[in-house]
Amino acid sequence: MTTQTQPPGVTLFLTDADVRLVFDWAEAAQALRLAYGRAADGQMFPSRTMARGDGLWLRTLSGIAPDGSVMGAKLIAASMKAKAVSYLIPLFDQSTTALSALIDGNAITGFRTAATSAVAADFLVPPGPLRVAAIGSGFEAKAHIRALQSLRPLERVVVFSPRASSRAGFIAALADLSISIEQANSAAEAVEGANLILCAARSRDESPTLRGEWLTPGSSIISIGSTLPEQRELDSEAIRRADLIVADMPMEVANDTGDMLAAKADGVSFADKLIGLDQLITGSRKGRTHPNQILIYKSVGGALQDLTVAAMCVQRAKSAGIGTRLPVSITPVGKGR
Numbered sequence: 001m002t003t004q005t006q007p008p009g010v011t012l013f014l015t016d017a018d019v020r021l022v023f024d025w026a027e028a029a030q031a032l033r034l035a036y037g038r039a040a041d042g043q044m045f046p047s048r049t050m051a052r053g054d055g056l057w058l059r060t061l062s063g064i065a066p067d068g069s070v071m072g073a074k075l076i077a078a079s080m081k082a083k084a085v086s087y088l089i090p091l092f093d094q095s096t097t098a099l100s101a102l103i104d105g106n107a108i109t110g111f112r113t114a115a116t117s118a119v120a121a122d123f124l125v126p127p128g129p130l131r132v133a134a135i136g137s138g139f140e141a142k143a144h145i146r147a148l149q150s151l152r153p154l155e156r157v158v159v160f161s162p163r164a165s166s167r168a169g170f171i172a173a174l175a176d177l178s179i180s181i182e183q184a185n186s187a188a189e190a191v192e193g194a195n196l197i198l199c200a201a202r203s204r205d206e207s208p209t210l211r212g213e214w215l216t217p218g219s220s221i222i223s224i225g226s227t228l229p230e231q232r233e234l235d236s237e238a239i240r241r242a243d244l245i246v247a248d249m250p251m252e253v254a255n256d257t258g259d260m261l262a263a264k265a266d267g268v269s270f271a272d273k274l275i276g277l278d279q280l281i282t283g284s285r286k287g288r289t290h291p292n293q294i295l296i297y298k299s300v301g302g303a304l305q306d307l308t309v310a311a312m313c314v315q316r317a318k319s320a321g322i323g324t325r326l327p328v329s330i331t332p333v334g335k336g337r
Contacts, residue, residue, distance in 0.1 A: 009098065011329040012314060016104040018323050022316040023107070025150035028115040028309050029122075035308040036119070036281040040066040045303050047252060055080040063303030065311065068094055074105050074306040089310045097332045101314045105306065108313065110143045112305040116277070117198075117222045118147035120246060120297040123280050123287050124220045125196050129155035133194035135187050135209050136201025137161035137170035140224060144198050149177055156180045160190040161201065188214050199223040199233040206230060206258065212237025217292035223259065227300040232258040234296070239263040243293040245274045249302045257300060 014022075045063040062073035072091040078084070087105030092098065121130070130152050134141050137159055145157060157179060161167050167183045174181060184190035191197050191214050199210050202225050210221065212235055221242075226233040239245070239259065247253035254260050254274060263270060277297070279285035288295055317323045 011099045011326045012101045012317065013324045013326055014101065014103045014313060014317055014322075015324070016106045018317060019104060019107045019111075019313050022313050022320060022322055023111055023309075024312075024316065025111075025115060025118075025147050027316075028111060028312060029119050029147065029151055031308050031312045032112070032116050032305060033119050033281060035066070035304055036278045038066040040278070040304070047249075048303075061301070061303040061306060063307055064094070065304075065307050070094060070100065070307055070311050072303075072307055072310070074109070074303065076105075076109075089306060091307070091310055091314065099330050101310070102326070103310050103313065105310070108306060108309050109301070110139050111147075112309040113140060113224055113299060113301055114143035114147035115309065116248060116305050117144055117224060117297060117299060118151050120248075120277055120280070120299075121148060121196055121220060121222060122151050124246065124295045124297060125152075126218075126288065126291065129153045130196050131155050131194050132157045133184075133190040133192075133197045134159040134170070135161075135190060135197070135199050136225065137166040138201060141198065141200040142170060142173050144200060144222070144224075145174055145179075146177070148196075149179065154179045156182065158182045158184050158190045158194065160184040160187045191215070191219075195220065197221045200225050202226060202231055202233055206232045208232050208235035208238075208259075210238055211235045212239070212241045215241055215294055217294065219294050220288075221294075221296045222299070223296060224299045226257055226259050229256055229258055229261055232262060234259040234298075236263040236266040236268050238296070239270055240268045241294050242270070242296045243273065243290075244287065245270055245296045245298060246277055246280050246287070247274060247297075248277045248299045248305070250274055250276045252300050253298050257298070259298070 048061045051058040057078050059076040064071040070091045075088045077086045089103040089105040091101040093100045159170050171181045223233050275285045280287050
């Protein structure tokens with residue numbers, strides 16, 4: 001980690017530690033709200049691609065920021081045999097195509113997911129304090145509590161995770177927030193009295209962790225843990241009972257997540273109540289129109305989130321003189337007409 005002011009034209013490398021040092025929840029939420037509020041051509045953010053091998057996969061999310069600043073991608077390399085995952089985000093300057101930054105995308109992945117969820121929740125849950133039920137106690141669940149707390153007061157948080165030690169660790173990790181956090185002995189118990197339910201963990205057998213029969217009128221749900229066809233968090237009854245489903249990537253949520261595929265197989269129709277997060281934020285589609293509606297925000301993650309939060313971290317790092325200037329970089333190649 002360096003402390004020199006970064007000169008222009010240099011590729012800046014940010015480690016995971018650098019990202020955690022410069023990240024700010026409120027600023028990330030504001031940047032994401034602005035990003036989703038801008039009109040973006042559909043070609044700017046194509047569907048993700050997935051290369052699969054023997055116990056290996058490489059996922060690519062790419063995009064061009066609609067504000068004219070950067071373009072880039074997030075690469076996720078995973079080995080089931082090694083039980084390891086690496087995240088890399090390259091950012092290019094749109095005006096020059098110069099490689100402006102290389103970033104360890106590990107923390108950014110969790111940060112951008114949680115910050116985007118907090119923005120969505122701020123639109124879906126009526127004004128006032130949040131009573132949060134957290135199903136899951138890992139990094140994503142903790143990050144979501146911090147993100148939500150940056151936008152709304154938290155009246156209480158109830159956490160359920162199968163292991164008591166994990167629940168205790170969740171409470172200890174968030175002790176600095178000085179909020180009331182209780183433990184529940186089951187997911188059904190956790191959601192009692194909550195106005196926001198956070199689903200941030202899957203069961204080992206991929207059976208749903210949230211059941212529609214538990215939902216009460218007025219509930220809002222955030223589901224971020226099931227992003228692939230073989231993964232499930234919400235049962236079909238939860239999808240059926242939802243009055244509105246907001247998705248960060250509507251086509252991928254509808255066609256590539258286990259929750260929605262299972263709902264289709266069970267004869268649950270949801271096409272007429274599925275909208276994009278950008279539509280909610282721009283106001284082209286309404287969110288909650290009645291206090292008793294059940295609303296779901298379902299996220300698979302998207303390049304707009306990665307690029308927005310990564311670019312914010314780079315700017316904050318440059319201002320603070322944090323990061324490593326690479327001694328060499330790629331050279332943009334001129335192409336004749």
